[in-house]
Amino acid sequence: MNEIKAKNKSQKIRLIENIASLSLLQWVNYIVPLFLIPFLVRSLGIELFGLVMFAQSVSTIFIIFSDLGFSVTGTRKISILKEDKKQISEIFWVITTIKVATLILLFGVLLLLIAFVPKFSKEPMLFIFSFGVTIGSTAFPSWFFQGIQKMKIITVVNTTAKLIFALLVVIYVTSPKDYLLVPLFNSLGFIIAGVSGLIYAIRHVTFLRPNLKNVKAQIKETAPVLLSSIATTLYTSSNVLILGFLTNNTITGVYASFEKVILALKGVYSPIYQAMFPWLSLKKDINEFIRKIGTYVFIFGLTGTLFLIVCSKYILESIFRDELITSYNKGFQIISIVMFLSGMNMLYNFLFLSAKKEYILRMKILGTTSLIGLSLSLILTICFGIYGTIIAVVFTELTLLIWGYFTYKKLTL
DSSP, rough: HHHHHHHHHHHHHHHHHHHHEEEEEOOOHHHHHHHHHHHHHHHHHHHHHHHHHHHHHHHHHHHHHHHTHHHHHHHHHHHHHOOOHHHHHHHHHHHHHHHHHHHHHHHHHHHHHHOOOOHTTHHHHHHHHHHHHHHHHHHHHHHHHTTTTOHHHHHHHHHHHHHHHHHHHHHHHHHHHGGGGHHHHHHHHHHHHHHHHHHHHHHHHHOOOOOOOHHHHHHHHHHHHHHHHHHHHHTTHHHHHHHHHHHHHHHHHHHHHHHHHHHHHTTTTHHHHHHHHHEEEEEEEEHHHHHHHHHHHHHHHHHHHHHHHHHHHHHHHHHHHHHHHHTHHHHHHHHHHHHHHHHHHHIIIIIIHHTOHHHHHHHHHHHHHHHHHHHHHHHHHHHHHHHHHHHHOOOHHHHHHHHHHHHHHHHHH
C-alpha cells in the first residue's frame, strides 16, 4: 500500500513539474514575441511588420504538416511504452525518418510557391529565411520528451534559443531595411533549439533502422490526427494569410498584432493540457477528471475575457503605442472572447478526445468546423475586411466549443 501511495505521489509531483516546465516554455514562446511586437511595429512600420507576419504564418502552416500529428500519437505511444527502450527507439527513428522526408517535401512546395505565386516571388528570401522555423520545429522531438515526461529539457533548450533570438532582434533590427533579419534570427533560434533537442534525445535511444512496415503503420495511425491539426490551422493561422491576400500588409499587421496578444493569453492553457495528456491517457477516470477541471477553466477564461474587453484600449495603447492599431479597439474587444472559448473547446476537443483515443471523432469535429470557419472567413473578409475575419474566428471557436461539449456529454452517459 505504501509503495502505491509513494508511486501516486511521485506521479503527481512529476505532473506538476511538467506543467510548470511547459507553462514557462509556452509563456516564453508567446510573451517574448509579444514584447518584440511593439518594437518591430516601430522599427519596421506596420506595413512591413504585416508582411513579416504573413511569411511567419506560412511557416506555421508548414509546421503543422511536418508534425504529422505525432505530437499526439507519438507522445501517447512513448508514454505507454516508456519502460521498453527497444520499442521506444524503434518508434523514435520511424517518426524521425517520416518527419525528415516530409520536411524535404515541404521545402519543395515552398520553392514552387516562390516560383509561381506573385506574393511569394516578390520576397523570396523572406519566405526562405522564415522556413528555418519549420526546420527547427521539425527537428525538435518535443513529442518524445513529453512522452517520457521530461519537459524540463524542452523548456531549457527552447527558452535559451528564444532569448537569443530576442536579443539579436533588439540589437540589430533598427529600421525597415533590416526586416529580413527578423525571420533570419527567428529561424536561427528555432534551429539551435531543434538540433540541440534532437542530439539530447538520441542519447536516450539506440539506433534501429526503420522498416517500411512500421513507417506505414505510424502514418496510418497518425493520419486522423494530422487532418485534425490541419483543420485547426485552417481556422487559426490561415486568417493572416487570408487578410494578406484579400486586403493589404497594413491591415494584416493590425490583425497579426491582435492575434499575438490573444495567442499569448491562450498559451496559458496549452502547456497544462499538454502535460496532462500523457498522464491522463493512462488513467481510468478520464471523464470525472475533465468534469472537475472544466469548472476552473470556465471561471479563469471568463474572468480573463472580461478583463480584456474592459481594459482593451489601455492594453493596446500600453503595448503598441500605435494610433492605427488602437483605432481598431472594437475588433480587439470582439476577438478577446476567443480566450474563453478556446480554453473550453481545447479541454474537450484536445485533452478529452485525445486521452480517450477518439482521433477520428476529433478529426470530424475539427475538420468540419474548420471548413465552415474558413469559408465564412473568406466571405466575411471580402465583405467587412478585418472585422469580418474577427467575427469568423469567434464563430468558429464557439462552434467548436458547442460541438466538443455535447460530444463529451454523449461519451460520458
